[in-house]
Amino acid sequence: MPSFVPTSADTLEDQRLYTSARLVEVACLDCLARVGVKKNSEHHTSIQWTAEARGHCPELNRRTGGRDFQPACRRLVASIEAAARDGQVPIGAEDGY
Amino acid sequence: MESSTRMLDHGTPPERFARGWHCLGLADSFRDGTPHRVEAFGGQLVVWEDTQGNLNVLDGYCRHMGGDLTQGTVKGDEIACPFHDWRWGGDGKCKQIPYARRVPLRARTQRYPVVIRNDQLLVWHDVEGSEPDLEILPPVLPGLDEGLYTPWTWEVVPITDSHCRELIDNVVDMAHFYYVHFSFPTSFRNVFEGTVATQYMESKGRPDKAGGYGSPDLFLKSEATYFGPAYMINWLEVDYKGFETEVVLINCHIPTGPDSFTLQYGITVKKPEGIDDDTAAYISKKYAKMFGEGFLQDVHIWKNKVPVQNPLLCEEDGPVYQLRRWYEQFYVDRADVQPEMVDRFEFEVDTTKANEYWQEEVAENLRLRAEQEASGEAPEGADDAENPQIMSGT
Numbered sequence: 001m002p003s004f005v006p007t008s009a010d011t012l013e014d015q016r017l018y019t020s021a022r023l024v025e026v027a028c029l030d031c032l033a034r035v036g037v038k039k040n041s042e043h044h045t046s047i048q049w050t051a052e053a054r055g056h057c058p059e060l061n062r063r064t065g066g067r068d069f070q071p072a073c074r075r076l077v078a079s080i081e082a083a084a085r086d087g088q089v090p091i092g093a094e095d096g097y
Numbered sequence: 098m099e100s101s102t103r104m105l106d107h108g109t110p111p112e113r114f115a116r117g118w119h120c121l122g123l124a125d126s127f128r129d130g131t132p133h134r135v136e137a138f139g140g141q142l143v144v145w146e147d148t149q150g151n152l153n154v155l156d157g158y159c160r161h162m163g164g165d166l167t168q169g170t171v172k173g174d175e176i177a178c179p180f181h182d183w184r185w186g187g188d189g190k191c192k193q194i195p196y197a198r199r200v201p202l203r204a205r206t207q208r209y210p211v212v213i214r215n216d217q218l219l220v221w222h223d224v225e226g227s228e229p230d231l232e233i234l235p236p237v238l239p240g241l242d243e244g245l246y247t248p249w250t251w252e253v254v255p256i257t258d259s260h261c262r263e264l265i266d267n268v269v270d271m272a273h274f275y276y277v278h279f280s281f282p283t284s285f286r287n288v289f290e291g292t293v294a295t296q297y298m299e300s301k302g303r304p305d306k307a308g309g310y311g312s313p314d315l316f317l318k319s320e321a322t323y324f325g326p327a328y329m330i331n332w333l334e335v336d337y338k339g340f341e342t343e344v345v346l347i348n349c350h351i352p353t354g355p356d357s358f359t360l361q362y363g364i365t366v367k368k369p370e371g372i373d374d375d376t377a378a379y380i381s382k383k384y385a386k387m388f389g390e391g392f393l394q395d396v397h398i399w400k401n402k403v404p405v406q407n408p409l410l411c412e413e414d415g416p417v418y419q420l421r422r423w424y425e426q427f428y429v430d431r432a433d434v435q436p437e438m439v440d441r442f443e444f445e446v447d448t449t450k451a452n453e454y455w456q457e458e459v460a461e462n463l464r465l466r467a468e469q470e471a472s473g474e475a476p477e478g479a480d481d482a483e484n485p486q487i488m489s490g491t
Contacts, residue, residue: 008106011407018410018418019437040412041447049290049441060441066236067332070288070295070322072443093412 017097023048024090026083030075032056037080040093045080047072108406110260110355114138115427116223117292117325118234120349122361123251124218127152132176134167136255136353138222142209143167147174153187154220156207160191215241216249217347217363219328225430233292235324238345238365246345246365247377250385254360254392259399261327261350261358265424267395268296268323269415271446275455277394279306280317285448287416289423290441295322305462314338326427327351335384343367344384360396362388413451416444 006012023036023046033056036048054060059073083089121127121135121144133144134157141157143166155176157167164180171177175184175192184193189208191200209220210229215238221229240246267273271285284299302315314337321331331346347363366381368374408417419442426438 005109005111006106006406007108008104008407010104011106011108014407015418015422018416019422041449043445043449044412044447045443045445046416047441047443049443051436051440054290054441067320067322070290070293072288096409096411096414 020048021097022090022094024083024088026080026089028057028073028076029079029082031058033076035076035080037083037089039084039089039091042084042091044093047076047080103409105403105405106407107404111428113224113428114222114352115326116225116227116431117221117327117427118212118219118229119222119327119351120347120361121154121218121220121351122253123216123249123363124152124213125216126251127218130171132167132169132171135351136359137220137351139352139354141165141167142220143169143176144218145171145176147171147187149174151187152211152213152218154209154211154218155185155187155189159183159185160204160206215347217349227431233325235328235330238330240367241365246367247374247381249347249363249365250381251363252361252385252389254362254389254396255353255357256350256360256396256399257357259358259396260356260404261352262421262424263399263402263404264348264350264358264360264395265323265326265420266417268294268321269417269420269444271298271415271448272413272451273398274298274300275303275451277398278391279303281452281455283448283452285415285446287420287444288442289419291439292325292426293322294420294423295320297321303459305459305466321346321348326424342369342380342384344381346384346388360392362392364388413446413448415446416442419444 020036022038024038025034026037027034033053035053038046057073057076059075063069080089084091119137121137121142127133127144128146130146135142135144142154143157144152144154146152153176155166157165159166159178159180161178161183162180164178166176166178166185169177169179172184175186177184182195183191185206186192187208189206191204194200209222212219212229212231212234214235219234269287271282274280274282280300280302282298282300284297286297288295296319298319298321300317300319302313304313316336318334319331321329323329327350329348331348333344333346335342335344343366345365349362350358350360352358364381364385366377366384368377410417422438423442426434
């Protein structure tokens, strides 16, 4: 069976919950990037960038594409860890999101 | 029915096929002077090599009276229709109608721009008819042209009753690697950005499903990236009892209809130092067989599941919604691509709880097996010897 477009309004609410609920803004300690962060546990991390934030990251902008394009920026990762330690990012999930 | 009952939203099918580069197969497989038929995008394509060595791809049906060009003949640089011998060039124009005084000016058919990349024939598909976007081609694999890798083994598997998004969903599906492919994913990350989506995974084989490559001695480091909607390169570092092999798996597909696609996968192995070509080719074939069986495990699930537009997730699941949001960019007009479809997104799954549970389950399975063996019964899972123990990317 094929699939794609939601046929229920509840699905739109699910999309919102899973993609944007609980995102907390975290500023990078080394550049002007500000990203949305969610942590369901100490080890789980979700990072939502915007085009504006992406434009600020010198580390990612240095990458040339192909295979080395995707790995995380270590400075941002360190900034998120610091924010989590400071209690700025709550740790723990709601109902699976 | 209680209002709190969770309902499955099956959604409605997309009305188009994805925009992007699609791989039709190994380029050399089309170089024999005959027309080849490739089912694609709800119809069929004709592929042939001209006298210059270029590969050409056109819609498979003649614009005159609908003759099947794939059953025609290559004449010079053109494909000739078996019905009335109309001759079509690789640029999509009718070059000659031998029985006619002149060719109608409007005699142009659908052509698909092609690129040869990593020995494979890629075509550009876009319902909006845009120029091919060379910027988003999959990267060239270093060392391939220099002969550092074994020749490709290449397999083609038609899949019916499933939309190709089922295949894409695997990019974020951490837990199925344990249940469907019998491995422990110990580390699992995703990054999506622009037209690229990656899964990083580290895993090891399940000892309770041992056989073949399955073993607690087997470790796998995998980096699997979709370059566009239909072409994945999976870089794999396999460590088996300290013997390291570098494997490259291509996992690509061509949509053929609203709920069918053709899966193709290719394997090449970096020739280990001190190993002759025949042995390297043998290793490559072994891996191809293993991944082939892995795909069949997926196919069995796809064929029997229902589509679900509103998956219900737990904390240990990957970012299905974000991946689908990324994937949707290929199904809307360029002008309708939203920032959130292409904005960078990173995700790391916490595999701790899952692996604690799985280790216990596997330990229990091993204990039961030992008991059965001690009592002389055939151990359960003895027929699992054929199952691949490592699977990645999909």
